[in-house]
Amino acid sequence: MTTDRRPLAVLTSRVRVEERLLLAELRKRDIEFEQVDTRAVTFSLDGAASLPYRGALSREISHTRNAYASRLLEHAGVPVVNSSRVINLCGDKLLTALALREGGLPTPRALVGLVPDSVLDALDGFGYPAVVKPLTGSWGRMGARLRDHEMAEAVFEHRAALPGPQHQITYVQEYVDKPDRDIKAYVLGGEVVGAIYKISETNWRTNTALGGRTEVCPLTDDLVKLLTATAEVIGEGVLGVDVIEDRDGRMYVNEVNHTPEFHGAIEVLGTDLVGAYVDYVVGLLDERDAA
Template sequence: MDRRNLPIAMIASRVRLEERLILQALERRGVRHEHVDPRKLTVLLKGDRPPYRAALMREVSHSRAVSVAATLHALGVPTLNRPAVLDVCGDKLRTTLALRGAGLPVPEAAVAWGAASALDAMSEIGFPVVAKPVTGSWGHLTVRVHDREQGRAIIEHRAALPGPQQHVFYLQEHIDKPGRDIKVYVAGDRVVCAIYKNAVDDWRTNTAIGGAATPCPVTAELSALAVATAHAVGGGFLGVDLLVDKQDRLYANEVNHTPEFHGAIDATGADVAGFIVDWAVAELEAAEAAARA
């Protein structure tokens, strides 16, 4: 069977606006596709290759996304993004290690595995310091800590939580920024568009908690850092978070492997869903041509 005749599976348990737009972009381009809810998916590990040309990963649950992608990849179904990329991007510590390993400018950071050492690390970095969970999105449980007393309270709270990942204390230098961060959408080697995420009634800029999206000019410096950041975690279609300080210095911060983009569409008018589909089909066709050669 010519696998090019098989559908591309869009893996998503929740079909948000972004997923609907991707499905519409696939339809407009005449690309065979199928929405697959991973909660209803069964894969026989001794069976045949699953009947998909590829899997476009849009699953919001990080653990489920990594598990599904790893399974499909092992059984011969290409996944976009790749399992290793999902794995790294879902962990802020591993992302930082990848960015530092690539020599990119990043905020000073520390990690500790005990309450006392975490408090000492806060003092070492210098207050204010940002405490983040190593997993999670939308700015949840991210706290700006102003002094040792507040730091002790935050650490004691985290230590009392049942999840073991809450006991990995990831701490980051607080960048004195002009009330906004930058989100850059990267597809392969190309920047699709960029937005400012402007803080509204909160020091955090996440649009999921009320931050406002406005267009951000794509300069050569911004484009180069965003693409290098995406490559450092393995590449693909990614949302790259950059920080900018009051001296306009840029820092690579985090990378989202399943970024939301409706705010970027509203702010810039870019056809982000179309870019995702065009990038995915081009990647797939190149891989298939190489396999036939």
């Protein structure tokens, strides 16, 4: 165990159940930490060495603030979990999909246009139903299941009117016919620590934020192999991996979350996911100090 008593920076803005649980675990272990609100902190590029932190645990909910805060801390020599590289990769669904495909992992078929209109005609050959997603975001927000050309035309018209160039990038996946459930798995440093089913009989989006319920998902050899390979592609860190099964049991990696929620998982898994999270972060910093 390290003798470094410098505090751990915990990056937050909105404090959810997950952040409260992690902070409580740090207090229980007498681990020195400072909760850093990313909306209030500033960084001096010239005074980088003055930052008093041993490391940082990022639980910032804003992708943009998360990416920049983690990179600024790294510039100052402060290691961050997760790293800015992992945050930038996982925070963009298209970049994640490209990395997974380049790693040879199964992902849903996809179609991308740099403006919404360019995708509309191509979708007729791609096939309906399909799902359009924002490049960044969580909880299934701003995603839509497109049933036909007419519906796609209406949705793309609204997307074209959204401000910001990133909204114009139109990322469409095939709709995978699934058994009313998705898999959410938790991988810490390449080790699979648990998985749950997110289930909804009434909504094609199974997110717990939208009313989905959770059950334990068995860790089969095939699932563990897929999750381990996903972590190898994405990189070292705390990852929430979303997997979709089709009706024949084929599995596809859908998304990878770099700041995963887990309150629904700890209610059913029966494992100390919060403790494992803190063990991983502290162990990573100990290894760095010992190197």
